[in-house]
Amino acid sequence: MKWEDKDINSYLMEIYSLLLNEFGKQNWWPADSKFEVCVGAILTQMTSWKNVEKAINNLKNENLLKLEKITQLNQKRLEDLIKPSGFYKQKARRLKRFSNYIYKNYGCLETFFKSKETSQLREELLQIKGIGEETVDSILLYGGDKLTFVIDAYTKRIFKGLEIEIGKNYEEIKAWFEKELPRNLEIYKEFHALIVELGKRYCKTEPECEKCPINYLCEESKV
DNA sequence: ACCCAGGTGGCCC
């Protein structure tokens, strides 16, 4: 099969269905609140989810997983609690910066999410040091139910192997997905989660293309 | 003892 034979968006949905069928619904993001999604999004930067869970549980056990609590929490104490998630000094500062910003300017996340259009929310959060493109899109999509597609290292790695140019940088790749995918929250949420699951299993730095369920569409597997 | 994980900012060119 060739990409040109059919519309690209049909192929993308084919991949989506195949992954959904293969791995099942991922139900991202696992969290009890919008704020927990934000904290998780920051803590999982370059870090396995297992380690993030430990950090989140530490905060939960102390009843500190709340916007206002984080703004009040002693810096050292915060660092100590999130230590398992790695880069803990940096991440403690990032959590503080994000929480202070939302708390001072909006009081709560709900108000922030309702304050303006998605692209404006995105630009605003990107101004906060430590909130980059993937983190902001995760926060908006999974925390705010905003229609914005998340690109991560696996997405780039996997789709670079497919015989099609999807973009050079984050913004371009994101725009490509948003052009080709139906404008549907559920699909955005599940597709990104499924891509991560696929990446974790078969497309690490040492890819296992023979086993990968989408390898029949992939350049890498033909080498 | 390696290698890597659901990135980001700073610095360089």
Next chain:
DNA sequence: GGGCCACATGGG
């Protein structure tokens, strides 16, 4: 706009 580096813990 891209390439390289520090940031740090825990699991394979």
